[in-house]
Amino acid sequence: MAASSSIRTTGSKCTPQMEQGRHVFQILGYSRFKGMGSAMTSFIRSRSFAIGGHNWAIRFYPDGFGLLDEQETTDFVSVYLELLSYGASVRASCDLRLLDHTTGVSSSMHNTETREFRSHDMSRYAPHYADFMKRSKLEASPYLHDDSLVIECVVTVTKEPHVSETRLFREIDVPPSDIAEHIGRFLGEEEGKDVTFSVGGETFTAHSILLMMRSPVFRAELCGSMKEATTRHIAIEEMEPAVFRALLHFIYTDSLPDMYDCEEDCKNEMIRHLLVAADKYAMDRLKLICERIIYNSLGVETVADTLAFADQYNCEKLKDDCLEFMASSDVIVMDAVVATQGYKNLKKTCPSVLGDVFERRVKLRKI
Template identity: 35%
Template structure:
């Protein structure tokens, strides 16, 4: 995550330094100073706002409501992440708020695992109405010297075209080439004194008869490497053998 600057709010407008981050991910720090004063002077629905900062080519702000953004969460601190520009098309964004010392929530894999929200001109703001109960914050280690720091991590969700054009299968041609080359053959048929080499697994895959003959006996260790075929001529057996091999072999006469 790239550092996108820091905003300090305490009394009046935010000050600090915002950094324009062109990368698709980054983080900005919101330092809430003089928390007791802000809580006492900001009514329910009132907020303090960060400086505008840029991540992924878009401008953003962080809004903190110390007394909640609505009456039904007046006992909580509300946090919102806001798109600070007009965007006709929605932006899919993953974001997360954490206190500066919550390192486990600031890992990029943690942010990327979050569900992306859709930011647009019609819905520019997303966040947490009940980010933390105010009394819990005031008793926590996160509030030190009347100050706490929120880190907002941002990742612009990118879409990747995973459609891959798969070429036509050439397995038939490959098996045909293997059959014609006789490479790797492991069984031989002897027909009328002529030998025909073949691949046991190909024949077994194409014929239940060959499967029972070649693989069934293999389990018992009794299969022969040369099988005699009787009562058939070689010129008849060869085209029969090619029928069980998905090849593009020429016709045999």
């Protein structure tokens, strides 16, 4: 059975729901509460406050108390948030803060990330440590003023998420980008062309704005001394008309022209010339495309010539591929490479590159 060309798609959305509240607990006559001791019952508790449908309170131990550990806390004051609601299990976070009396701004002393508070065990308290602040530090700080201490607690309760109703997705099909097609049409049109090139006896016209957009070298040339001219004439030396024609095709279409009617050797030669042009005009994408095509035709007869070519035009990836081909070849294949004219030429023109080949072969033998 053939698959349907149109699939009905529905969807829903989950959104987290939170409720946040703040409780301010002011302790007057702080010094009068010192010496209560560090027993479980030696604390001052705020009035209960409701946030997220649950009741909470702040516990203050002036002589410290380790609710959840055996730590010695007599040199500290301890502060805890407590979940009071019976039989409750709540996902929440809390931020315990002290008010700076000189600035009127509170500072965070402890921040608990969202976790489970359960009323039936010790998880109902936060934080999980008793050393909220050293007593000596507190008493020398601006948090204590006129024997008054203000504790703020911000509680954020994560509630049941809201899930939207199921709805039908109405998708609008968007065709793929056709900008290259539209720009490519200008290649065959004379309207708006404002620069002329003379290449090997042939004349080419083009849109300078496209050339400057695609090549920093063309941009420098066209924005240089001739920028005031209405029509610009540029002569290009040492390039075949067919190569420049392929270069313009890529500039306008971001693709190579069809070469189906070319012989393989002719095609390979064209790609090499096109790579040279791409290097000259700093068109990196075109250069890499040419490198890939050249690599795909790499073989015993061509690897040495290709290595010399890659070294000359700074094609690092292609050069590395050639070195790898030669370094990993067996003795018979390497003998065939050495017998080629390309290898003889490489030996004369780039002897240092051969050193890289032999160095790699030595490394491979050690592995």
